[in-house]
Amino acid sequence: MSPESSHPPRRPAAKADDDLAKRDRIKGIFSTQAIQKVGTGTTTRRTIQKMYWFVEEDEGHILEIQPLNKNYVPSGPKRRIALEELLDKFSPEPEFYISTVYPRLRELNMVIQKGEKHREKGEIFSAELEFGQALAVDEENIRANFGLGLTYLDRGEANKADDIFQRLVRLDAAFEKEHKHLFNEFGMNLRKNKMLDQALDYYQRAEALAVRDDHLMFNIARAFFDKKDYARAMEYLQKALALNPEHTESRRFVAFLEEKGLAKGPVIQSPEAAAVPGDDPPS
Structure with a gap:
């Protein structure tokens, strides 16, 4: 047997690209497990800690994972992951996504939408209530933070708006393309409320993130x-x-x-x- 015949034939790159284009993009919940030691000495025991992740693949087939918080909604920083690592280290949890995560995400989005509608109508106290309820579920939710910050600016409550500004300026996701409209509106309202230093810090943070x-x-x-x-x-x-x-x-x-x-x-x-x-x- 020749050396060449001892190895399986490689798929042509074009064929691999075609397969990638044809399959459905990945979106759902995956889990990882880690063994932890609890206690000391003779009382030491091992426990298995399970962690859930929301995984989504974009149109360019880039995979990103985001941890679920204690309320089982995706929250916190995202990171990119290779398909090989996902398949090797993560286990799919389709039932958990359907039964738990998707309903909570849907409910969270409905609360945020209600808050945005209240704010559009000038019903700022009702808007504050809805956005606060959303943040109780996910304190890093970008739309809820922007909504609450804009509500405080509508009321002229600069101190409370500044608290939201301090939170948003630390969240890279606040400056992503999908939040551009809210980002611009928030920055303009900071300036119009004479919060010039905050507005500049905010805008220049976006510039630093290569916007x-x-x-x-x-x-x-x-x-x-x-x-x-x-x-x-x-x-x-x-x-x-x-x-x-x-x-x-x-x-x-x-x-x-x-x-x-x-x-x-x-x-x-x-x-x-x-x-x-x-x-x-x-x-």
């Missing part, structure tokens, strides 16, 4: 303008235009700063009296 967006750069410029730091405002307007040369609001803002001599020179007019462009709307 490259002309609307983000424009809104950072707007916050620097409100702080009367016109040179930094111009710097971020140029960043916005580098990302999108056709960004109309940035062009108008640059023209305004140049016309008033605010780009590099001293203050000659108060921001309150200046007819500057408003915040960039969420996109």
Whole structure:
């Protein structure tokens, strides 16, 4: 037997890609087990600790896992995982997903939706109640945190809004594309409530996480303008235009700063009296 014939034939790469494209994307609950020692000396005993994970595969076939919290909903940081590791170290739990996790996720989303509808109608106390109920189930839920923070800003409760800001600015998921609308709205409301340092910390945290967006750069410029730091405002307007040369609001803002001599020179007019462009709307 030749050396070549002793090994199974490899699947062509194109065939493997076709198989990957044809199969359903993975989404569900998996578990891992770890053996832990409890006690000391003669009382030592071993226990098996089971941990549940929510696993989801995106359109690019990237797998991410997220732990379930004590209320059996996905919460906390996500991490990527290779398919080989998933198959080797994790066990599927389809019944647990259907019987426990999916109903709780559905209920949580319904509570958040109710909170968002109350806020849209200006029913801020009812909105606060719903968002608070959602956070009791998942304290790191991004939509619930944004909703509660915006509710506090609607009420002018800066101290409570600041608590939410401190929580959100630590959560990388708050700056993901799926939350872009809420992210922009929250940042603009921080600025409008004169929480300029928080707004800048918040926006620049997004910039540090490599969020490259002309609307983000424009809104950072707007916050620097409100702080009367016109040179930094111009710097971020140029960043916005580098990302999108056709960004109309940035062009108008640059023209305004140049016309008033605010780009590099001293203050000659108060921001309150200046007819500057408003915040960039969420996109």
